[in-house]
Amino acid sequence: MDKQKIIDIMNKEMVVALGCTDPMAISYAAAAARKIAHTGDIKSINIQLSKSIIKSASSVIIPGTNESGVKMAAVLGALFGNSDKKLMVLEGVNKKSVKVAKEFLANKECTVSEVKNDILLYLEVFIETTKDTARTILIDDYSNWVYAEKNGVVLFDQRVKRTSIDIENITPVLTLEEIWEFINKADINKDFSIVKESILLNSNISKEGILHEYGLQVGKTLKDRMDDNKLYKDITNCAISRAAAGADARMAGSPMPVISNSGSGNQGITATMPVVAVAELLDIDEEKTIRGVALSNLVTIYAKEYFGRVSALCGANIAAMGASCGVTFLLGGKLKEIENAIQNMAGDVIGMFCDGAKAGCALKVSTSVSAAMQSAFLAVKGINIKETDGIIEHNVEDTLKNIGKMSSSCSYMINNMIVDIMMHKKKGE
DSSP: OOHHHHHHHHHHHSOEEESOHHHHHHHHHHHHHHHHSOSSOEEEEEEEEOHHHHHHHSSSBOTTSSOBSHHHHHHHHHHHOOGGGGGGTTTTOOHHHHHHHHHHHHHSEEEEEEOOSSOSSEEEEEEEESSOEEEEEEESSTTOEEEEEETTEEEEEOOOOOOOOOGGGOOOSOOHHHHHHHHHHSOTTTSOHHHHHHHHHHHHHHHHHHHSOOTTOHHHHHHHHHHTTSSOOOHHHHHHHHHHHHHHHHHTTOOOEEEOBTTBHHHHHHHHHHHHHHHHHTTOOHHHHHHHHHHHHHHHHHHHHHHOSSOSBOTHHHHHHHHHHHHHHHTTOOHHHHHHHHHHHHTTTTTOBOOOSSTTHHHHHHHHHHHHHHHHHHHHTTOOOOTTSTTOOSSHHHHHHHHHHHHHHHHHHHHHHHHHHHHHOOOOO
16 A cells, blocks of 8 residues: 555545635636736636536536626636635635626626537636736646646646547556555544545535525435424434535535535535534544545545546535445445445446536435445445446446446537536526
């Protein structure tokens, strides 16, 4: 086991993020472009996006505001964003900022168009001021800034020639055996700093969603029903409530930060909060809780290598797969039982479509966590879906490859269909 490699992977894939990742990436790219074109007043902003970002940035509330939309995210980023903070770019944005942004949109040019390439995650912002122009491009990851130019002169270009992804020959940077050894042997005081921060920040936004009426109030409603003795207060319902409440608050514009996982705050919440909730209800000690949350997040990172950073399928399913492993660990499961949990999740909810970031994501989180708990209960009993069933293979890696094939092959077609539906659906009066 290369302990430092695993710590570096956690620190790379588990980062502080504010609000939904897609509008934050737009704000980040716009803030970066404005920083390059730092002189003069902004005359126009042009944004080009892949369908996957259009899908997920259109409806979700921008943190600290009651607003949504690609244009608002870009203008807020250009006028008030701090690109040095990356996905925390809009920290401190308030109602006054929104008022100024609305005035800009009413009087200046801001356009949005779909980029014509086959990159699932592509974001380009072009800003023209009275003195300068600037262009920034993000590709493949929400903070992966690969290109910049000022006044037509290239400042840096880190774009690489793209090749087709061969799912069959993916060599993951982690293995389950490495993850298992790490979470059992790593130093609890030195090696889990980001995991401890994820427990703190994601618990805070979960509590926020429980206490206040955010979005669809999925988590709060479950908690209220348990408090009124109309729903049994067991570890499954508590896990669902805590995870969904975090997604409720995040999707409805809470200004509280989270620790994301593999580019998604909801994935970070889903990988963390079910394990925390189970540990609290079963009175599990702090050290084992931290190791369980680390296992959940690392399995999520491991599985996302096959699934892809962006997909037409819901990433909460993959994070819930990690959560199922974390819960299995808390319930006494060993490596074999962890493998069982992954196989059970692969045979259950994997395949749920992602139709964009929005309040309804909390429902998808709740469904995924419910499946995660059931998968964990079966796993610790030594029960797992067999290789004769559906996409399940004899070993976990081959099962994940099959999930990767599904995700890769369907994403362009499904994203096109979903965005077309979103753009042309009939609105109610």
